[in-house]
Amino acid sequence: MRNLSVVTVLAGTLALTGCNIEIDGFNNERFQQDFRFSYALKPGSTFTLENMNGSVDIAGWDREEIEITGTKFARTEALRDAIKIDVQHSETSANIRTVGPTESNGGLGARYVIRLPRRVTLDRVTTSNGKIHASDIEGGVKVKSTNGAVELSKLKGTTEAETSNGSVEVNAIEGAVHLHTTNGHITADGVKGSLDVSSSNGSITVAMTEGMQAGLQAKTSNASITVRLPATAAARLRVSTSNGQITSAFNTDREGDREERHHLDGNINGGGSGSPLVDLSTSNGSIKIEKL
Secondary structure: OHHHHHHHHHHHHHHHHHHHOOOOOOOOOOEEEEEEEEEEOOOOOEEEEEOOOOOEEEEEEOOOEEEEEEEEEEOOHHHHHHOEEEEEEOOOEEEEEEEOOOOOOOOEEEEEEEEEEOOOEEEEEEEEOOOEEEEEEOOOEEEEEEOOOEEEEEEEOOEEEEEEOOOEEEEEEEOOEEEEEEOOOEEEEEEEOOEEEEEEOOOEEEEEOOOOOOOEEEEOOOOOEEEEEOOOOOEEEEEEEOOOOEEEOOOEEEOOOOOOOOEEEEEEOOOOOOOOEEEEEEOOOOEEEEEO
16 A cells, blocks of 8 residues: 555656656756856957757857856756866866766756857867857857757858757858758758758758859758759759759759759859869759759
8 A cells, every 4th residue: 555655646746747757756957056157258269168968059249258157957956066167268268068977877967158259269069968059250160969959140260060860050151161960951041151061861951142152062861952052153063862853943054965863963154164063962852953
């Protein structure tokens, strides 16, 4: 009877508290604590962040300082208090790490909201199980998440973004762009620079800017690719799919005499050997090339 009573009470507790309860009876974010740090940081500095779990939001501003705010979370009060936000800083660099207890088996982390000078290099930003968002940065960006989306906008400089089981979306980027995900889609709009994107089991949608001067490479599997190019873009095309249809809004001067359903090689708008290359490939998916 004692065992039955325990089960009955536990079932009643679960019914009252809803789906936020885990097997051990605690919500992963039941215990939270806010934090805030502020330091001087000059334009041209470098920034790194290594987070174990949780979202990261970074944006540039006009001040010569970095403001670090956020929330630690864990399923128990002891685990929350054991999380340390380690900040190493100078006027030309800021390095942050979320340090958790060695005895933890997960279920804890931190969410960050960071503001810093626009002309700063995000040398390395990593997290798991959380979204990364970065905007208004002019020194280059390198970010990586696991099981989280990546959203980037209004960036200048080389941009590198990688995730798994999440999408990647970028907008208004000036500079070379490298994007990769697995099991997620990629969307890139308003890219002014070379673009290299790859995914598996995720669609790719790309729109290049007017005055396109650099090449585009997009590869995926089991999904479609849609590319929008300026109507006047002079480029070379190298397009292939193993099991899908290729359609293009451009008249193409094909290379060779053979016309194939699954391959399209040639030039548009008078492009040639010195023109940007648009290299697109997928398996089990269609490819569309449209005009902006």
